[in-house]
Amino acid sequence: MRSEDLTARARIRDAAVARFGRDGFRAPVRTIAEDAGVSAGLVIHHFGSKDALRATCDEHVLTVIREQKSAAISLASPSETIGLLAGVQEYAPLFAYIVRSLLDGGALAGHFVDGLVDDAVAYLKAGEEAGTVRSSADPAGRARQVVATQVGLLVMAQLDAAAGHGIAPTESPAAAITQLYDRAMLAGLELYTHGLFTDSSYLDAYLEYKEKP
């Protein structure tokens, strides 16, 4: 996070993103104010209300993500998309904020996963054209499935951390992502390479059921 020479408004915003990410959205305004080195009143003065502050944070995070995305348009694989932000230490607080928003059901999270799904669709399409990815009868659904797995692993990592095992994505995002991939990469690639079933009987049965129920 950039530091001292920011306008108070920006300092508050950055402090809020960091504090919300670490402690969740129940973090008191006074704490955020203290983090930013200002009074609680000033926070309200600048943003109107705590909710409005959060909305501003959402907007800011979304903006940074968009910039970051278009800057890194040449990504390797779709499964790395979600981890990229977390890798750069500077963006770790943003990542934690997004995870919080995810858990909270915030509007930002909706946009964020929509973005991830869109990206996944694009990458999978590119993969198809390059011949490395199979074609699908439901490209959007497949992309959604891929993203859901990432999201689920993230949530489960947060749960594990709460239970004392592993690293919380809201605490040290970079380390958490690393640990997550360490644990899941092999099984994930295996699944995506060979599938789960030995034949297509489940799929066939479903397709048949779909035609005449």
Place this chain on the structure above:
Amino acid sequence: MRSEDLTARARIRDAAVARFGRDGFRAPVRTIAEDAGVSAGLVIHHFGSKDALRATCDEHVLTVIREQKSAAISLASPSETIGLLAGVQEYAPLFAYIVRSLLDGGALAGHFVDGLVDDAVAYLKAGEEAGTVRSSADPAGRARQVVATQVGLLVMAQLDAAAGHGIAPTESPAAAITQLYDRAMLAGLELYTHGLFTDSSYLDAYLEYKEKP
């Protein structure tokens, strides 16, 4: 939910499970008391504190799940496991409660997903032995991956509902699950049948990297 002729303690507990599931854990004690037709004081009198009430709810939900599980030991496929509870209207509040716990990072959620993963391991093993499921170099990781996808889809469904699209798992669990499978089943089966990649180059590359980094 069973009704009138319960002891007040049990009525409070059931009301708490339902209310926590619907509104989250910030639901006021007074609201729960009202739901149960008692005073707020009595809630505390019986459970000591709101936290203790929640712990009792956790315990109760976990107990019911365990009973339910051992009663339905002859399940069809692992992907149906998570939806079973929600199907029976009576257990819908429990399911909503679990989703809340998942989003909240509660201890119950940890046990719950651990249970799911254990189940998945067992089912996949059974599938392997029956010849319908491929073998894996990391059975636990694969089970975790399968469960993570379910969890992720659930979280994303909650997000969609918050954004106005679709049904919230915490509102009408049964309907939400149905909708979720409608949207995801085809892509999921496709993935689990044929995989995502056309060849094993990604997997090979990872295995090679793992041996000599």
Place this chain on the structure above:
DNA sequence: GCCACGGCTGAACGGACGTTTAACGTAGTA
């Protein structure tokens, strides 16, 4: 009939927290 006791209630207490308010200081302007 009286007492004790447990279930139960309504009112009150106290803390946490978002927000409001009045005032202060400083920089820019006439």
Place this chain on the structure above:
DNA sequence: TACTACGTTAAACGTCCGTTCAGCCGTGGC
């Protein structure tokens, strides 16, 4: 210099909410 505008603060306000308290009521035992 006087006036204005704005960034800023400390204190106070009001509300929500978990929890406590004093007492009421009905039941079972003596």
